[in-house]
Amino acid sequence: xxxxxxxxxxxxxxxxxxxxxxxxxxxxxxxxxxxxxxxxxxxxxxxxxxxxxxxxxxxxxxxxxxxxxxxxxxxxxxxxxxxxxxxxxxxxxxxxxxxxxxxxxxxxxxxxxxxxxxxxxxxxxxxxxxxxxxxxxxxxxxxxxxxxxxxxxxxxxxxxxxxxxxxxxxxxxxxxxxxxxxxxxxxxxxxxxxxxxxxxxxxxxxxxxxxxxxxxxxxxxxxxxxxxxxxxxxxxxxxxxxxxxxxxxxxxxxxxxxx
Amino acid sequence: xxxxxxxxxxxxxxxxxxxxxxxxxxxxxxxxxxxxxxxxxxxxxxxxxxxxxxxxxxxxxxxxxxxxxxxxxxxxxxxxxxxxxxxxxxxxxxxxxxxxxxxxxxxxxxxxxxxxxxxxxxxxxxxxxxxxxxxxxxxxxxxxxxxxxxxxxxxxxxxxxxxxxxxxxxxxxxxxxxxxxxxxxxxxxxxxxxxxxxxxxxxxxxxxxxxxxxxxxxxxxxxxxxxxxxxxxxxxxxxxxxxxxxxxxxxxxxxxxxx
DNA sequence: CGGCGGCTTGAGGTTGGTCAAGGCATGTGG
DNA sequence: CCACATGCCTTGACCAACCTCAAGCCGCCG
Numbered sequence: 001x002x003x004x005x006x007x008x009x010x011x012x013x014x015x016x017x018x019x020x021x022x023x024x025x026x027x028x029x030x031x032x033x034x035x036x037x038x039x040x041x042x043x044x045x046x047x048x049x050x051x052x053x054x055x056x057x058x059x060x061x062x063x064x065x066x067x068x069x070x071x072x073x074x075x076x077x078x079x080x081x082x083x084x085x086x087x088x089x090x091x092x093x094x095x096x097x098x099x100x101x102x103x104x105x106x107x108x109x110x111x112x113x114x115x116x117x118x119x120x121x122x123x124x125x126x127x128x129x130x131x132x133x134x135x136x137x138x139x140x141x142x143x144x145x146x147x148x149x150x151x152x153x154x155x156x157x158x159x160x161x162x163x164x165x166x167x168x169x170x171x172x173x174x175x176x177x178x179x180x181x182x183x184x185x186x187x188x189x190x191x192x193x194x195x196x197x198x199x200x201x202x203x204x205x206x207x208x209x210x211x212x213x214x215x216x217x218x219x220x221x222x223x224x225x226x227x228x229x230x231x232x233x234x235x236x237x238x239x240x241x242x243x244x245x246x247x248x249x250x251x252x253x254x255x256x257x258x259x
Numbered sequence: 260x261x262x263x264x265x266x267x268x269x270x271x272x273x274x275x276x277x278x279x280x281x282x283x284x285x286x287x288x289x290x291x292x293x294x295x296x297x298x299x300x301x302x303x304x305x306x307x308x309x310x311x312x313x314x315x316x317x318x319x320x321x322x323x324x325x326x327x328x329x330x331x332x333x334x335x336x337x338x339x340x341x342x343x344x345x346x347x348x349x350x351x352x353x354x355x356x357x358x359x360x361x362x363x364x365x366x367x368x369x370x371x372x373x374x375x376x377x378x379x380x381x382x383x384x385x386x387x388x389x390x391x392x393x394x395x396x397x398x399x400x401x402x403x404x405x406x407x408x409x410x411x412x413x414x415x416x417x418x419x420x421x422x423x424x425x426x427x428x429x430x431x432x433x434x435x436x437x438x439x440x441x442x443x444x445x446x447x448x449x450x451x452x453x454x455x456x457x458x459x460x461x462x463x464x465x466x467x468x469x470x471x472x473x474x475x476x477x478x479x480x481x482x483x484x485x486x487x488x489x490x491x492x493x494x495x496x497x498x499x500x501x502x503x504x505x506x507x508x509x510x511x512x513x514x515x516x517x518x
Numbered sequence: 519c520g521g522c523g524g525c526t527t528g529a530g531g532t533t534g535g536t537c538a539a540g541g542c543a544t545g546t547g548g
Numbered sequence: 549c550c551a552c553a554t555g556c557c558t559t560g561a562c563c564a565a566c567c568t569c570a571a572g573c574c575g576c577c578g
Binding site: 080090103105106107133134137138140141150152154156157162203205245 | 369396404416
């Protein structure tokens with residue numbers, strides 16, 4: 001693990017933080033107002049904690065599962081496997097994300113999830129999950145908005161893969177990654193440690209690994225980004241955003257989602 | 260409009276049907292058990308009805324909106340526009356689908372939605388929507404599962420666009436379209452009227468219109484499908500499913516989603 | 519120190535986009 | 549009722565883009 005990755009991870013491993021600082025609770029609160037009782041219910045559900053090693057499959061496509069997992073710290077990828085050996089990464093998972101959404105909302109998981117770093121998770125059974133939603137409708141409503149945000153991210157990835165040029169896809173991927181990492185305190189104003197290898201980036205945006213490399217080189221050559229190991233610096237955000245038609249509003253809470 | 264399209268539409272325009280036969284209610288019930296009071300609350304919300312002409316934009320990317328719309332009858336597409344004139348269709352909308360998911364769960368709509376046929380909709384304000392979820396947690400829970408299903412569809416479209424061959428994408432698109440149309444009574448066992456033009460199919464799967472035509476011809480040549488105007492007949496479902504790695508389980512309710 | 523995973527670069531070949539022209543069906547207005 | 553316009557499907561030729569394969573290299577970890 002690179003030094004920067006290690007450093008950013010540590011930020012999220014703090015034990016015994018206040019419940020309202022938990023990345024999952026922060027994310028939910030952005031979507032609907034949660035009162036004291038909501039927080040208490042969440043604290044109960046997020047009590048237990050479990051650790052996962054880097055590289056481990058948390059969820060395997062086609063297999064049964066007992067509930068959902070919420071990420072406290074660490075990064076993962078959610079992906080589908082193709083018979084002929086290919087792989088499509090549909091999303092990267094950061095602290096506060098739900099490992100089992102939407103894969104576990106089926107009898108058998110429809111996607112796999114693999115840990116990119118050491119992770120800590122909270123495991124929740126479906127019964128506990130449904131109970132929580134029944135008891136605290138505000139949380140259920142926040143989860144609907146959370147799901148809408150997740151679906152939007154997929155839709156934007158689809159737009160990238162379907163209709164954007166390789167260079168635009170890479171630019172978009174970098175900008176989205178940065179906004180999301182910054183939101184959970186894992187990036188500075190203009191730099192972050194890319195958790196994915198170039199081959200994985202290819203699997204996320206629908207390109208071959210060599211072509212990802214060429215596109216990154218081109219962005220470097222144009223002076224839009226700088227790279228040093230896994231660390232990416234954004235040098236000209238305005239130009240990148242125009243190139244990728246990137247508007248971060250699909251990633252962030254908005255006032256109408258705070259009823 | 261083709262005769263078959265007209266015929267299938269009529270099925271869903273029946274007025275004054277029982278609330279539990281409404282396609283939206285059917286869809287929700289598949290995800291969570293709804294009791295008599297849940298149905299009553301839904302009936303109240305689905306009371307008003309509004310008609311939309313073929314070709315009209317129901318929702319426009321970047322604009323404000325007042326709530327969400329639920330489709331009673333007719334078809335639509337949800338899409339994103341690119342600055343240089345391109346378009347990516349992220350989903351097709353059928354009876355029972357929510358026009359504004361996830362586009363309207365933001366200050367300004369993040370996608371556009373256009374009617375492919377004459378449609379009838381139920382308009383619901385966000386206040387009414389949130390009130391419904393607060394009052395009837397079972398409905399909120401069903402909506403979370405509904406959102407998970409929607410997100411899964413996007414993820415599968417992403418897998419198509421990112422990592423499957425043109426022929427596989429078209430095969431997958433046809434099979435998904437058929438399963439979804441059949442679920443709302445708009446397809447027979449092995450045939451349906453394709454609501455999209457070949458250009459639109461290209462915008463959905465990330466291909467050019469001429470190439471969509473070539474791929475359809477190839478499927479015809481291999482004896483997997485037959486086409487007559489807009490009507491598509493599936494001649495060899497097994498071969499199509501293998502080609503597309505299609506497993507309809509991501510589209511349908513499963514037992515674990517019926518708590 | 520040795521091995522391995524991932525990055526980098528190059529050459530060559532196929533795929534699928536672009537452009538263009540023609541055909542067919544539908545609908546419309548004279 | 550016919551002429552025309554329009555939109556969509558169909559086909560072909562050409563060419564750029566991006567994949568595949570391959571080899572070398574670097575840095576990290578065991």
